[in-house]
Amino acid sequence: MLDAMIVIQNVIEPLIDSNARYYSENVLITTKGSTIEYSTVLSLVTSIDLSNNDLHGEIPVELTDLHGLHFLNLSKSHLAGEIPPEIGGMRQLESLDLSMNNLGGEIPLNLSALNFLSHMNLSYNHLSGRIPTSNQLQTLNDPSIYTGNKGLCGTPLPKCPGDEASQGPASAGVQEEDDDSDKLEMILNIASIVIGFVVGFWGFVGTMIVKQGMRIAVFQWIDRIYWRLAVKLAKLKLTGQNVT
Numbered sequence: 001m002l003d004a005m006i007v008i009q010n011v012i013e014p015l016i017d018s019n020a021r022y023y024s025e026n027v028l029i030t031t032k033g034s035t036i037e038y039s040t041v042l043s044l045v046t047s048i049d050l051s052n053n054d055l056h057g058e059i060p061v062e063l064t065d066l067h068g069l070h071f072l073n074l075s076k077s078h079l080a081g082e083i084p085p086e087i088g089g090m091r092q093l094e095s096l097d098l099s100m101n102n103l104g105g106e107i108p109l110n111l112s113a114l115n116f117l118s119h120m121n122l123s124y125n126h127l128s129g130r131i132p133t134s135n136q137l138q139t140l141n142d143p144s145i146y147t148g149n150k151g152l153c154g155t156p157l158p159k160c161p162g163d164e165a166s167q168g169p170a171s172a173g174v175q176e177e178d179d180d181s182d183k184l185e186m187i188l189n190i191a192s193i194v195i196g197f198v199v200g201f202w203g204f205v206g207t208m209i210v211k212q213g214m215r216i217a218v219f220q221w222i223d224r225i226y227w228r229l230a231v232k233l234a235k236l237k238l239t240g241q242n243v244t
Contacts, residue, residue, distance in 0.1 A: 047071035051097065055079055059103075064089055073097040075121065080104070083127075088113040095119040099148075102126060107152075112137045124148030130160050 046066070051073045058081030059074065070092055079101040087096075088110025096114075099121040106129035107122065117136050123144065128151025131137070141156045153160035 046092075047073075049073040050077070051075040053077050057081070059084055059098075061086055066090065068092055070116075071095045075099040075101070077101055082106075083108050083111075083122075085110050087111065091115065093117055097121045098125065099123045100125075104128065106130075107132055109134070121145050122149065126150075127152050130154040131157065 046069050048063075048066075048069060048071070052075070055074070055077035057079065059079055061084050063072075064084050064086040067090055069090055072090075072093060072095070075097045076099070079098070080103065082105035083098065083103060085108040087093075087108060091114065093114050094116050096117060096119070100123070103122075103125040104127060107127060109132045111117070111120075112132050112135040115136055117140070120140050123146060125148065127146075127149040131146060131152055131154040133155050143156045146152050146157055154163075
C-alpha cells in the first residue's frame with residue numbers, strides 16, 4: 001500500500017475481483033477542513049490520517065519519501081522534535097495537518113516548495129522563529145494555521161522583534177534625508193534672494209557711478225519731486241490757516 005504512495009500515480013486502473021467482475025469502492029476523507037467522498041478517482045487518492053492517536057517521538061524522515069502522497073494528517077498526538085526539512089520533497093502534497101502536537105524548532109523553508117499545498121495547519125505546537133513567506137506559503141495567509149505557537153512571528157502574525165529595530169534606523173535615515181533636503185532648499189532660496197538684491201542694487205548704483213550724466217539726471221529728478229512735495233505741503237498749510 002505504501003509503495004503506491006512513493007510514486008506519482010498518473011493512470012487510473014479499474015479495480016476488479018477474482019471473477020473479473022467490476023466493482024466500485026468509496027471512502028470518506030477528512031481534509032482541508034471538510035469531509036470529501038472519493039469513488040471514481042479512488043485509485044489516485046493517497047492519504048495518511050493518523051490523527052487523534054497517542055503517537056510519540058519524532059516524525060519519521062522515511063515518511064517524506066512518499067512523494068505521491070496527497071493528504072497527510074498527524075494532528076492531535078504527542079509528536080515532538082522538528083518538522084523534517086525533507087518534507088519539501090513531497091511535491092504532490094495538498095493538505096498537511098500537524099496541529100496539536102509538541103513539535104518545536106523553526107518551520108522548514110522547504111515547505112515553500114510544495115506548489116500544490118492549499119491547506120496547512122501547524123497550530124498549537126512549540127514552533128518558533130520567522131514564518132517563511134516565499135512561493136506557495138504566501139497564499140496561506142490565515143493566522144489561525146499558526147496560532148498557539150508563542151515563538152512564531154512574521155506575516156501573517158505580528159512582526160518579529162528584529163523587524164522594528166531594522167526598520168527604525170532606516171525610517172530615521174529617510175527622515176534625516178528629507179530634513180537635509182528641506183534645509184538645502186531653504187538655503188538656496190535665501191542665497192538666490194540675496195544674490196538678486198546685491199546684483200540689482202549694485203547694478204543700479206554702479207550705473208550711476210559710471211555714467212555721470214545719468215547720475216545728475218537721477219538727482220535732479222529726486223530734487224524736483226522733493227520741491228513739488230514741499231510746495232504742496234506749504235499750500236495745504238496756508239489753506240488750513242485761512243480756514244481757521
